[in-house]
Amino acid sequence: PxxxxxxxxxxxxxxxxxxxxxxxxxxxxxxxxxxxxxxxxxxxxxxxxxxxxxxxxxxxxxxxxxxxxxxxxxxxxxxxxxxxxxxxxxxxxxxxxxxxxxxxxxxxxxxxxxxxxxxxxxxxxxxxxxxxxxxxxxxxxxxxxxxxxxxxxxxxxxxxxxxxxxxxxxxxxxxxxxxxxxxxxxxxxxxxxxxxxxxxxxxxxxxxxxxxxxxxxxxxxxxxxxxxxxxxxxxxxxxxxxxxxxxxxxxxxxxxxxxxxxxxxxxxxxxxxxxxxxxxxxxxxxxxxxxxxxxxxxxxxxxxxxxxxxxxxxxxxxxxxxxxxxxxxxxxxxxxxxxxxxxxxxxxxxxxxxxxxxxxxxxxxxxxxxxxxxxxxxxxRPVKTVSDFTTVNSNVIGFHRGDRAWIGVNDSGSATTATFVTGLADGRYCDVISGVATGSGCTGSTVTVAGGRATVTLPANDAVAIHVNARPGASPSPTATPTVSPTASPT
Incomplete structure (x- = not known):
């Protein structure tokens, strides 16, 4: 064996x-x-x-x-x-x-x-x-x-x-x-x-x-x-x-x-x-x-x-x-x-x-x-479709994947502020481009969703992205800590 x-x-x-x-x-x-x-x-x-x-x-x-x-x-x-x-x-x-x-x-x-x-x-x-x-x-x-x-x-x-x-x-x-x-x-x-x-x-x-x-x-x-x-x-x-x-x-x-x-x-x-x-x-x-x-x-x-x-x-x-x-x-x-x-x-x-x-x-x-x-x-990943694809201008866009995640992208040389439909529940979220969620807050910027919408300033040549697993005070995503358990493999 x-x-x-x-x-x-x-x-x-x-x-x-x-x-x-x-x-x-x-x-x-x-x-x-x-x-x-x-x-x-x-x-x-x-x-x-x-x-x-x-x-x-x-x-x-x-x-x-x-x-x-x-x-x-x-x-x-x-x-x-x-x-x-x-x-x-x-x-x-x-x-x-x-x-x-x-x-x-x-x-x-x-x-x-x-x-x-x-x-x-x-x-x-x-x-x-x-x-x-x-x-x-x-x-x-x-x-x-x-x-x-x-x-x-x-x-x-x-x-x-x-x-x-x-x-x-x-x-x-x-x-x-x-x-x-x-x-x-x-x-x-x-x-x-x-x-x-x-x-x-x-x-x-x-x-x-x-x-x-x-x-x-x-x-x-x-x-x-x-x-x-x-x-x-x-x-x-x-x-x-x-x-x-x-x-x-x-x-x-x-x-x-x-x-x-x-x-x-x-x-x-x-x-x-x-x-x-x-x-x-x-x-x-x-x-x-x-x-x-x-x-x-x-x-x-x-x-x-x-x-x-x-x-x-x-x-x-x-x-x-x-x-x-x-x-x-x-x-x-x-x-x-x-x-x-x-x-x-x-x-x-x-x-x-x-x-x-x-x-x-x-x-x-x-x-x-x-x-x-x-x-x-x-x-x-569970949501395979894009919703509310928003074109602010020719080089600023935003969209969300159901009620799981939203992103805004600014491929231009100046910051742009706009309001987007996020699909997310109301509350505060950590921008995962500029930082991470911690037990006490966000190391980067924070986005507030109200009525399903968020007004976000997208920095020049940058992006802002939020999702359900990155909120102030949230524990890390379970995928970040894989577990190992001993088992016998078949011969």
């Missing part, structure tokens, strides 16, 4: 902190010190398998995209080793936070890496030979096999090309083969066995839907909750072929919503009154099937969405995404960059150093306002 395992109560939240390319020790500390107490439901982490270690080049040494080129399924990477990964998962669970892994399963490393390139654990490989897995030449789609081109994708609306030819010269796994499916599922089940709760799956558009369904069917239930692992699929937008659009993939799990992120950028760089029309936007999939984001590592480098470089627009957009009932919201934190291929801060061998918030790393997820909005999102 397996030893008794501590049953961990995980936060009742759909909010994820995406700590992209943070090392495992830093993720563990973030879960313990910030994410768990703030009520985050999950943390998303970078690909943990051994990847190529690229030599210095015109891009600089150790570019970020190395980790999307696996050479084995060993959990020995630039973010840490297997023991550090397992300890991180345990620490996050003990803090009430699930762990979602960025899973790279469509392909292995590139076919054109410099001679002598090895993985971070020292593993040798070649374009179609990965002895550490093992994969051999017959485990890959090859030009002249069932890839109908010379290897590359030339028609991004041709499903056969997109699913069986090589994306960016990356060796494309022959996922129609049962042996290949078993090895991919074995890797994911190894992670599940260490406590991983779900996956953000890279490049799913490039795997046939039935192949991916077959792989998912081989996965075990999660250890902590005994559920099917959460799945958020990356389906890059832009295809006109309906079979290659995100909503065609929701039978296998949630999808990342690229259109939502781009629409948010358009509003915050234009007029946020446009946010009243989100229900009419042409989004990637219905809200129930979406992992929502303001940005991610690809998009911020392409300039098609907001990023930390956009200052208060970016911060306010994250408040909005946490408040608006579209999908399961996420907050993205990574390293600062000036070159799109830049490495995260590292120790000189490519291994990523501990996160120090400030110049080199963005830590929006732990700011007072974002933590406050995570609590707001958790309080509002």
């Amino acid at each position: 397996t030893p008794a395992r501590a049953a961990v109560v995980l936060n009742d939240s759909e909010v994820t902190a995406n700590l992209w390319e943070w090392n495992w020790n830093s993720v563990a500390a973030a879960c313990t010190d910030h994410l768990g107490p703030a009520g985050y439901g999950a943390v998303q982490v970078a690909p943990p398998q051994e990847s190529v270690k690229l030599p210095a080049s015109a891009d600089g040494a150790y570019p970020w995209y190395e980790v999307y080129q696996p050479v084995s399924y060993k959990l020995d990477s630039r973010f840490g080793n297997r023991q550090q990964f397992a300890a991180m998962v345990t620490a996050c669970h003990n803090a009430g936070v699930r762990v979602y892994v960025d899973a790279v399963v469509n392909h292995m490393a590139g076919t054109n890496n410099p001679a002598g390139t090895r993985g971070y654990a020292g593993t040798e490989f070649s374009g179609y030979s990965y002895p550490a897995v093992p994969y051999g030449a017959g485990d890959f789609h090859r030009p002249g096999d069932n890839c109908p081109t010379g290897g590359a994708i030339s028609d991004w609306n041709n499903e056969a090309q997109v699913t069986s030819c090589e994306l960016l010269s990356l060796s494309d796994l022959y996922t129609e083969k049962e042996a290949v499916r078993n090895k991919i599922a074995g890797y994911l089940n190894d992670l599940i066995g260490l406590g991983v709760d779900g996956f953000r799956v890279d490049a799913v558009k490039h795997i046939r839907k039935d192949d991916f369904a077959a792989i998912l069917g081989k996965l075990n239930n999660t250890v902590a909750e005994g559920r099917r692992p959460y799945v958020a699929q990356e389906i890059f937008d832009g295809a006109s072929n309906p079979a290659l659009q995100a909503r065609a993939y929701i039978g296998n799990g949630d999808v990342l919503d690229f259109a939502y992120a781009k629409g948010i950028r358009s509003a915050f760089q234009g007029s946020i009154s446009a946010l009243a029309n989100v229900p009419n936007w042409n989004l990637d999939a219905p809200s129930a099937n979406v992992f929502a984001m303001v940005t991610n590592h690809d998009l911020e480098r392409d300039g098609v969405v907001l990023s930390y470089k956009n200052g208060t627009d970016y911060v306010l957009a994250n408040y909005f995404a946490l408040a608006y009932p579209h999908g399961k919201p996420s907050v993205y934190d990574s390293f600062t960059w000036s070159n799109r291929n830049q490495s995260p801060p590292h120790d000189g061998t490519g291994r990523v150093t501990d996160t120090t918030c400030g110049a080199a790393w963005n830590c929006l997820s732990r700011t007072t306002g974002v933590k406050g909005m995570v609590g707001w999102a958790n309080a509002a």
